[in-house]
Amino acid sequence: MAYVLVTDGIKEDGLQPLLNESTIQCDIGSLNEFSDRLNQYEALLVRSATKVTAEVLNQMPNLKIVARAGVGVDNIDLDAATKRGVIVVNAPDGNTISTTEHTFAMIASLVRNIPQGTSSLKSGKWMRKDYVGTELYGKTLGIVGMGRIGTELSRRARAFGMNVAVFDPFLTNDRAQKLDVESVEFDHLLDVADIITVHTPLTDKTRGLLNEETIARTKKGVFLINCARGGIIDEKALIPYLDSGHIGGVALDVFESEPPEHNHPLLGYDQVIVTPHLGASTKEAQLNVAAQVADEVLYFLQDKPIRNAINLPGFSKEEYEKIKPYYELTRKMGSILSQCMKSAVNLVEVSYAGKLTELDTAILTRNLMASFLKSRLDTTVNEVNAPSIARERGITYGEKHSSETHGYSNLISVTVQGDKETFSLQGTYIKEYGDRITQLNGFDIDFHPQGHLLYIQHNDRPGVIGNVGKVLGEHEINIATMQVGRKTAGGEAIMMLSFDSELPKNIEETLESVQDIVKVEQIGGV
Ligand SMILES: NC(=O)C1=CN([C@@H]2O[C@H](COP(=O)(O)OP(=O)(O)OC[C@H]3O[C@@H](n4cnc5c(N)ncnc54)[C@H](O)[C@@H]3O)[C@@H](O)[C@H]2O)C=CC1
C-alpha cells in the first residue's frame, strides 16, 4: 500500500485517479492533522498554503514526490528536496487560461474603474464624472515574461486592438514574430508601455523588477498589474508614484506577504484594485491542476516516467510516449550492469544510436544511472539525485549520440569502467519483441531482460550446457529461457538463463564448480 497525503483543499473531483486506486491510501487534511504519521507518506500533494520546508521533508523520510497543484513552487524548498532525491512536480498549464483571463479582467476593470464604480454606486452615489476610463484599443501593453500566461495574454490583447511589447530574455525573434508582438529590451518596454503586466516567476532577477528607479522611467499615467508573484513589483516603491499621480492605477492579485496586513498602505488607495490571489481560482483550473498532479503521482507510484518534474529534465506528452519503452530498457540495463560489475566503478559511458538520438536522452541516462546506483547503495536514489550521488561517489558519467546502430533501428550501448575490470552491455527496443539485450561484454546474444537471470561465463566445450541443465535440474530449478553466445568456436562463451522465480543463494558456487565454467552471476528482479 502506498500512502499519499493531500493538503490545501485540492479539488477532490480531480483526484479520482488516486482515490480509485486500491493500492493507494489517500489521506486528505493538513500536515498538522496527520503529524503522527508523516513518516509513512510517499507522496504529498499541495497548493500554495503548505510550506514544504527542509524541516517538513525531514519529518517525512519516506517521501518520494511532492506535487504542486499549480505553477509556482516557491512554497517548496527545491534544493532540500533535490538533495533528498524527492521529485517535485507541478501542473504547469492547468491554470494558464484562468490566470490569463483573470489578468485581462483586472486590466479591463482597472482602466474602466469597475470596482470603484461598483462600490461607489453601492454606497448610494452616482458619480459618472469621477470614473472616466481609458480605452485599451491602440494602447501598448508591456508584458514582462512571455511564457504560457504572457503568451495567452498577448493573444487577447491583440484581439482588443492593442500593441504588445514584450520583454523576456528567452523569447526568440522568430517566436515573437509568430505571436505578432514586438520583442524589446526592458528599458524600452518601460518607455513605451501604457500598461505593464508581469508574468515571470519570483527569482533573484525578478524580485523588485519594478522598483523606484524603473517606475520612474514609465509613462505618466501608467497602469501596473501583478498577477504573478508578490515582490516582482516592489510594493513600497509604488506609494510615492501613486501619491504624485504618476501611476494611473495598480491591480494586484498577489502580495509580498499573503494575506497582506489589514492596514497595508496600498489597500487605502482608490486607484489600487486587488483580489486575494484568485488567478487560478476557477472550477476549471482547479479541476485541471488536481487531475494533472494526481496523474503524475499515480504514474510515479506505478514506476512510469513523469512529465512535469521541476528538478528533472521534463518532456511533453508526445515525447513521453516516444521515450517510454527506452525508459524501461535503461532501467533494466542499469540494474544488470550494477549486478554483473561488482567491483568499484569510476566511469559510466552511455551511447545512443539510431532513432533514439532524436529524443532528449538526458532523462534516460539519469534513469540508467539511478538504477545502476540503486542496487549498490543504501540510500534513496532516483533520477533527481543520481547525478549528485554519482559525483559524491567519484563516478563520472556521460552520454553521446553515435551513428553506429549495428543494424538496429535504435541502440543503447553502455560501458562501465572500474580500476580492475570493464563491463559492457548493448540493448535495443523492437516494437514486436519488446526490449532485448543484444550484446554483453562483447558477446553477441539476444535475450529479453525480465525476471530472475543467471549470467554464466564459460569455455565453449561440449557438455557444458548439458551440465548446467543437470545441476539446475538436480536443484529442481526450471529454466524459462536460455541464450548462448561466443566470440570464436572453442573460445570464451556466455550463457544467459532466465527463471520464473528467485534462485537459491548458493547456486553460483555450485555452478562455478562445474568444469569449464569461469564465472556465474545471479541478476535479480530485473
Ligand atoms: N495568480 C495566480 O493565481 C497564478 C500565478 N502564477 C504565476 O505566474 C507566473 C507565470 O506563469 P507561467 O506563464 O505559467 O510560467 P512560464 O514558466 O510559462 O513563464 C515564465 C516566463 O518568465 C520568463 N522569465 C524568467 N525570468 C525572467 C526575467 N528576469 N525577465 C523577463 N522574463 C523572465 C521566462 O522566460 C518564461 O517565459 C508563475 O511563475 C506563477 O508564479 C501562475 C498561475 C496562477
Ligand SMILES: O=C(O)CCC(=O)C(=O)O
Ligand atoms: O490557487 C492557487 O493554488 C495558486 C495558483 C498559483 O499561484 C500558481 O499556480 O502559481
